[in-house]
Amino acid sequence: MKNLEVEITNFDHFGRGIVKKEKPIFIDNALVGEIVEIEITKDNKKYSEGRVIKYIKKSPLRVESNCPFYDKCGGCDLLYLSYQEQLKYKETKVKEIIKKFSGLECVKEIVPTIQYNYRNKITLHVQKKLGYYQKKSYDIINIDNCLIADDRINALIKKLNTIDLNTITKITIRVSSKESMLVIEGGKLDIALFEEVDTIIVDNQVLKGRGYIIEEINNLKFVISPDSFFQVNRLGMINIYNQVLKYVDNDTKVLDLYCGTGTIGIYLADKVNQVLGIDINKSAINDALMNKKINNLENIDFKLGDVEDVLNNNSFKADCIVVDPPRAGLGNMVIKNIFKIQPQKLIYVSCDPVTLARDLNILKDKYDVVEITPFDMFSNTYHVECVILLQKKD
Ligand SMILES: C[S@@+](CC[C@H](N)C(=O)[O-])C[C@H]1O[C@@H](n2cnc3c(N)ncnc32)[C@H](O)[C@@H]1O
Numbered sequence: 001m002k003n004l005e006v007e008i009t010n011f012d013h014f015g016r017g018i019v020k021k022e023k024p025i026f027i028d029n030a031l032v033g034e035i036v037e038i039e040i041t042k043d044n045k046k047y048s049e050g051r052v053i054k055y056i057k058k059s060p061l062r063v064e065s066n067c068p069f070y071d072k073c074g075g076c077d078l079l080y081l082s083y084q085e086q087l088k089y090k091e092t093k094v095k096e097i098i099k100k101f102s103g104l105e106c107v108k109e110i111v112p113t114i115q116y117n118y119r120n121k122i123t124l125h126v127q128k129k130l131g132y133y134q135k136k137s138y139d140i141i142n143i144d145n146c147l148i149a150d151d152r153i154n155a156l157i158k159k160l161n162t163i164d165l166n167t168i169t170k171i172t173i174r175v176s177s178k179e180s181m182l183v184i185e186g187g188k189l190d191i192a193l194f195e196e197v198d199t200i201i202v203d204n205q206v207l208k209g210r211g212y213i214i215e216e217i218n219n220l221k222f223v224i225s226p227d228s229f230f231q232v233n234r235l236g237m238i239n240i241y242n243q244v245l246k247y248v249d250n251d252t253k254v255l256d257l258y259c260g261t262g263t264i265g266i267y268l269a270d271k272v273n274q275v276l277g278i279d280i281n282k283s284a285i286n287d288a289l290m291n292k293k294i295n296n297l298e299n300i301d302f303k304l305g306d307v308e309d310v311l312n313n314n315s316f317k318a319d320c321i322v323v324d325p326p327r328a329g330l331g332n333m334v335i336k337n338i339f340k341i342q343p344q345k346l347i348y349v350s351c352d353p354v355t356l357a358r359d360l361n362i363l364k365d366k367y368d369v370v371e372i373t374p375f376d377m378f379s380n381t382y383h384v385e386c387v388i389l390l391q392k393k394d
Pocket of ligand 1: 229230231258259260261262263264278279280281284305306307308324325326351
């Protein structure tokens with residue numbers, strides 16, 4: 001197909017420029033008002049996707065990305081916008097989605113994080129060379145530095161690039177404030193080369209250290225083991241948890257649904273009477289139980305299981321329910337159970353504004369949506385988190 005010259009008229013919720021022809025064309029790295037020459041990379045019945053070949057007129061909002069891998073790497077989407085513009089984009093996106101799908105207008109100003117070096121976890125793939133997957137592909141782009149990763153992760157990426165990785169296929173690097181962990185799949189690693197790393201796990205065998213690392217926040221300790229979810233941005237996590245802490249009332253009974261390693265519940269434990277956390281991931285619940293122990297907490301417990309099943313098969317009482325579901329959101333059954341439990345407060349931590357808006361549209365029947373605060377957790381990507389306070393209607 002011949003290349004096209006087009007003007008970008010809209011910007012979508014995944015950080016792509018849109019051209020409205022007979023059907024829309026979605027174009028990465030293209031801003032509203034820009035005139036670009038594109039080639040069509042995908043042509044579906046309802047939409048096409050294009051790639052910029054040449055910028056004919058650039059937007060005044062465009063900044064040069066300072067990442068040499070940005071054009072090919074599938075990690076960041078918004079590096080061509082200044083951080084202030086990224087924040088504006090995310091706040092507007094949340095406002096638009098919430099208004100469109102739930103009719104609500106109570107979105108507050110976005111809370112920023114840091115733009116670079118925030119990620120405490122990255123996964124590298126190895127196929128002869130070491131790196132990230134390229135955009136929409138399983139081909140590897142070799143990297144020796146990642147702008148959004150912690151400096152200690154970048155030092156390890158550099159070192160890994162200098163050694164023979166033989167049959168290794170995947171390397172995950174995680175760091176906490178004081179410790180680091182390497183998780184290797186598919187082959188051997190000369191661990192003597194990595195004195196600076198606290199724990200090394202190769203093909204599920206702990207070869208060095210405890211097999212997990214510990215993060216410390218506000219004198220609380222949190223275990224991070226290889227298979228458990230842990231928020232990847234420490235500052236973003238603290239901002240969100242402080243918001244939840246502000247919303248919960250003293251001496252209440254709290255249900256922490258989708259609790260992961262129990263971090264939110266543990267953060268609240270000092271203020272409230274009792275917490276019960278529920279999560280489907282066994283490794284996360286094991287970490288949560290360890291977290292309970294190392295923080296000497298008596299008033300928190302955890303249950304392994306699917307939130308929907310556990311709520312369907314038990315009767316709980318709670319003054320406050322905190323939910324932090326994956327992108328799929330809560331869905332009808334979980335909401336039905338929340339309505340049955342009738343907590344005075346519901347605090348919703350969301351990583352997807354679309355499923356959030358869908359859920360709020362049902363929840364607003366029985367709960368007042370008091371305020372929605374967007375939080376930046378993943379700078380330079382289109383992702384945005386939100387914390388929402390809902391109050392039971394009289
Ligand atoms: C966004 S994480 C939140 C974890 C935790 N609140 C935190 O801040 O670290 C979502 C969690 O939901 C859990 N999860 C996903 N589907 C689930 C389900 N159907 N029932 C229970 N937990 C689930 C995952 O294991 C994961 O720990």
